[in-house]
Amino acid sequence: MSIEEYNASVDQYSDAVYRFILKNLKDQDKAKDVVQDAFEKLWLKAENVSYSKVKSYLFSTAYHTMIDMLRKEKKESRMQDEEAIILSHTNQYTDLNEVLNKAVEKLPESQKSVILLRDYEGYSYDEIAGITGLSESQVKVYIYRGRKFLKDYIGTVETVL
């Protein structure tokens, strides 16, 4: 990958990676650090990463850096606890995005990441597996469980209509 391609990848992908990480971490400074770290790693490996693989490389690097960060901060256990909570609500939302964003915050980390990659970037199961290091069947299961969770959180279609 040339320096021009590297700089082009900054323009093309830094925003998307940042949004993905920010949605998971909910901390702007940390999200920026993760993105910056991912690009520094990309630059160090620039000779070995082809331009066609840059996007996956960035998402994968940022994802694993984020997971390491979360583990260090012991947020993982807290999120696992949240997974066991059966959530329901009676609020009336007028905006589906509003309720979805609230619901996605309740998802376990593994489910949240794969759904964000699926919805934000349109990655296939195979690509998500490559980014996260999960098997394709695991990715599919997480996405199905995540969708089910989001649907149960929202309740009925009348809630958002």
Next chain:
Amino acid sequence: MKITRDNYELYFLDFIEGRMSEQEKNELFLFLGQNPDLKSELEDYDQIYLKPVTNAGFENKESVKKGGVNEEINESNFEQFCIAAAENDLSDEKKTDLLKFIGNNSRRENTLMLYSKIKLSADKDVLFERKDQLYKRVVSFSARTVYSAISVAAVILVIFSANFFLDSHNDYVTSPQEYISDMKPESFIADTIIKLPENEVNIEVLQSDKTVHLAEGEAEGEKQEEKYTERQKVHTETGRLFARANTLPPKPIPAERKVSDPSEMAHRLNNTSTVPGKYSDNRDFSFYNFTGEVAELFNSDILSRNEGRITAWDIADAGLRGFSRLTGKEVNFDKDVDEDGRIVALVIETESFGFSRVKGKK
């Protein structure tokens, strides 16, 4: 190994778990016959093992089974069909099955609709603000750039060389350097060395008495200082020095200092004398010190300003002006820049030559 009261537990365990041969069992029974008090203990061992209940089972297996989308659609796998439909994982055939299963059932219809709406969308207003810290700058020198720089340097060198040597054949003296370079500063008499035009009237001879303090060790006996007279011929209008003379006895010049480089000679003179009267300000005569002058220009014009980075052109400009003052020749070096600050044309003018180049023209 023989069964004793010290190791019988191992044999009891093997017996209960069925790991004994017939011969070992016979040995164990013989041992129990000899130690009847341990029979009850063997019976207790037997009771501590949990036995699986084989006659009980979950009767509602079918009610909790989850069928995948590869199976026929039913109530238990309906939501998986809905999710698969939203994920676009269903074949056309399965989609048809799903729609048939939904039929007129509004609850199922709403469930499918809800799943189809559960798609997260990124907020495009959220942008990464540190892009500038990520870009890598390209630092490259094209052959054209290098050749341009070399050609400019060569032109400057040629112009100066030609201008300098051509003017040295003129009778009229406008610069003292070529003469000073030949002078022996310790003993020369200016009038005999410098050729002045017959009709030159703007030359003023400045004379002053001076005292030189000899450094300790150089003086012989008690003689620590020496008086002398310094004479300088100066152009009254331009202030240019034409000659300097003094009455100090000559000193031997070290071989390594016998140089003809005018700038070094000027530097040496400049550092060993001052000029009286209106020229007593050392700064007025510092132009004879080329390196000092360039340094001064560099400091005053370049380093002391706060307008971005210093370019090679700034340094070249300072160098040319230093040469200009040293040689007494008027040399104009200028460049035209466009709105973005890029150099579009170069102009170099001397009394004898003029040179200009528009960047991009061949």
